[in-house]
Amino acid sequence: MGHRALIPVKHLSAVKTRLSRHLTPEQRSTLVLDMLHRVIDALHASQALESISVVSADSEVLERARCWGAHGLQEEQPGHNEALAVAAHHAINHGADTLLTLSADLPLLCGQDVRAMIEQSETHQIVLAPSRDGTGTNALLARPPLVVPYVFGVNSLQHYIAQARSYQLSYMLYRSLGTELDIDTLEDLMLYWSYDHCETLAKG
Numbered sequence: 001m002g003h004r005a006l007i008p009v010k011h012l013s014a015v016k017t018r019l020s021r022h023l024t025p026e027q028r029s030t031l032v033l034d035m036l037h038r039v040i041d042a043l044h045a046s047q048a049l050e051s052i053s054v055v056s057a058d059s060e061v062l063e064r065a066r067c068w069g070a071h072g073l074q075e076e077q078p079g080h081n082e083a084l085a086v087a088a089h090h091a092i093n094h095g096a097d098t099l100l101t102l103s104a105d106l107p108l109l110c111g112q113d114v115r116a117m118i119e120q121s122e123t124h125q126i127v128l129a130p131s132r133d134g135t136g137t138n139a140l141l142a143r144p145p146l147v148v149p150y151v152f153g154v155n156s157l158q159h160y161i162a163q164a165r166s167y168q169l170s171y172m173l174y175r176s177l178g179t180e181l182d183i184d185t186l187e188d189l190m191l192y193w194s195y196d197h198c199e200t201l202a203k204g
């Protein structure tokens, strides 16, 4: 089975606006690139993917993504869902049977999360990883890719579930710390740092 992953990343000049009261533009860019690196490492660690792509309008993001072992795809259509749809067609043309689309801001994601979602996709056409507050979608595994159109944005989880039901597709929700914690607010950032610190302490 051709399992592929796709990560959308905004232009660095516009990232993490909800953190703009707390972090400078440079700090927000650094945070985004650090989290992207962690997500790509987790995807590699799963050893379950035949390719990992990053779609962005930002050449620095694409250059870094390539250094970290992902394909860098220039954003052809502006906008989160639009850019993803073009990139998903690209994945289909390259033989993808399943496509895992995930946010770049999941710093606690681990290889086991990826393997678990892929395992669930053997019996479900759609696997959805909700955000901590249960309204957003941090990862979407679709078999085949584009079996539902992309509707990331406000209340996307509810929209994906509604689509799955209306197309009579089987779906399931996958929850773990690594998939639930996306970093949008100061509270998310504090939580991330506290977990990351505990992990560092546990490793000695």
Ligand SMILES: Nc1nc2c(ncn2[C@@H]2O[C@H](COP(=O)(O)OP(=O)(O)OP(=O)(O)O)[C@@H](O)[C@H]2O)c(=O)[nH]1
Binding pocket: 007, 008, 009, 010, 011, 014, 015, 016, 017, 018, 019, 055, 056, 057, 075, 078, 079, 080, 081, 083, 102, 103, 104, 105, 184
């Ligand atoms: N390629 C691409 N990726 C996007 C776009 N908009 C959002 N993303 C990515 O989609 C994921 C979720 O992004 P958002 O939470 O909407 O944006 P954010 O920059 O993380 O945070 P805010 O500015 O606070 O909304 C992240 O990986 C973003 O980088 C876009 O227009 N193009």
Ligand SMILES: C=C(OP(=O)(O)O)C(=O)O
Binding pocket: 103, 131, 135, 136, 137, 138, 151, 152, 153, 154, 156, 157, 182, 184
């Ligand atoms: C884009 C999304 O989430 P957020 O903007 O909260 O990261 C989403 O969950 O579809």
